[in-house]
Amino acid sequence: MTDDRGALRADCARCTGLCCVALPFTASADFAVDKAAGEPCRNLLADFGCGIHAELRDRGYPGCTVFDCFGAGQQTSAHTFAGRDWRREPGIAREMFDVFGVLRQLHELRWYVAEALAREAAAPVHEDLRADRAELARLADAGPDELRSVDVPAVRARIDQRLTRVSELVRSSVPGRRRDHRGADLIGARLRRADLRGARLRGAYLIAADLRGADLAAADLIGADLRDADLRGADLAESLFLTQPQVAAAKGDAATRIPAALDRPAHWTA
Incomplete structure (x- = not known):
């Protein structure tokens, strides 16, 4: 296929x-300023490139990078x-x-x-x-x-x-009990080294969750909010429906495993 x-x-x-x-942008931790829909960003160049592309995170625009x-x-x-x-x-x-x-x-x-x-x-x-x-x-x-x-x-x-x-x-290919956390509030949850194989995490709020060393093989992550989730050492290589924005919004390191179709974010630690 x-x-x-x-x-x-x-x-x-x-x-x-x-x-x-x-x-639209709203001034927040993700964007340095407010910007209405239809209004060009102040950093947009004449050739449609970004004038601060290499410095987006340092200049207060991490939202653009995800x-x-x-x-x-x-x-x-x-x-x-x-x-x-x-x-x-x-x-x-x-x-x-x-x-x-x-x-x-x-x-x-x-x-x-x-x-x-x-x-x-x-x-x-x-x-x-x-x-x-x-x-x-x-x-x-x-x-x-x-x-x-x-x-x-x-x-x-x-x-x-x-x-x-x-x-x-x-x-269903994962043996044993599979956790069902669909839409769950797991903000800041302590899930270090958790066995989340085959878990249903659709739409779950995993903001700032500690997922260091967790195993998420075959876990359904469609729509899961991974902003600032700590994925250092976690295994997401075979996770289901993980996207680039989700990975980019999280924290990871060289030991974090992600699907081959995704790129390792530049801001992740070595």
């Missing part, structure tokens, strides 16, 4: 800085709008920003479907997943008008049913 997640990675060189203008559009930025800029941009044509700005928002969600779903198709344990639903992959690809290639009319919650709900089944199939 071909894993097409490589095409669902941000390529900022082919984007017109959409995340730096379309999205954002990932799953390739929606270049899809919007280079494909849907064929190289047109909101600066030269202000009249299409709102349309571009709306399309970017839709594509970002569709591409995230494409990421999950691609991972599910790469899981042998999910073979019983692979046929349905291939149909989902084809439909999501068709929508992503659609024109601006169709994209703006996509009922994203309905698409997400339909595919989530399939992903839930994938989770059940993958987690």
Whole structure:
């Protein structure tokens, strides 16, 4: 089975800085200033690059380093709008920003479907997943008008049913008791060296949780909040539905194991 997640990675060189203008910022620990949706970030350059890219964390913009559009930025800029941009044509700005928002969600779903198709344990639903992959690809290639009319919650709900089944199939391969922490408040939880193999952690709040040395093989992490979670020495290599933004928001080190499809964050300790 071909894993097409490589095409669902941000390529900022082919984007017109959409995340730096379309999205709002709120002054906080993640962003140094307030910025309204549709207002260009003060650090956005004329060529759509970031003027402080190498210093984002030091300059108070760690939130920028954990954002990932799953390739929606270049899809919007280079494909849907064929190289047109909101600066030269202000009249299409709102349309571009709306399309970017839709594509970002569709591409995230494409990421999950691609991972599910790469899981042998999910073979019983692979046929349905291939149909989902084809439909999501068709929508992503659609024109601006169709994209703006996509009922994203309905698409997400339909595919989530399939992903839930994938989770059940993958987690069932783990023997013994599997913890169910779906949506649980585990903020600051002491889970050092915890056996979380096959755990259901969908939507769990793991902010600042101590997960040092924990085993999360086959754990379902879709939507889990890992901001400032301590993953030093943890094993997430075979965890399910883990994404780059989740990894980037956490703390890790050289001993932290992550899925091969993800990049090790530059700010993690050696």
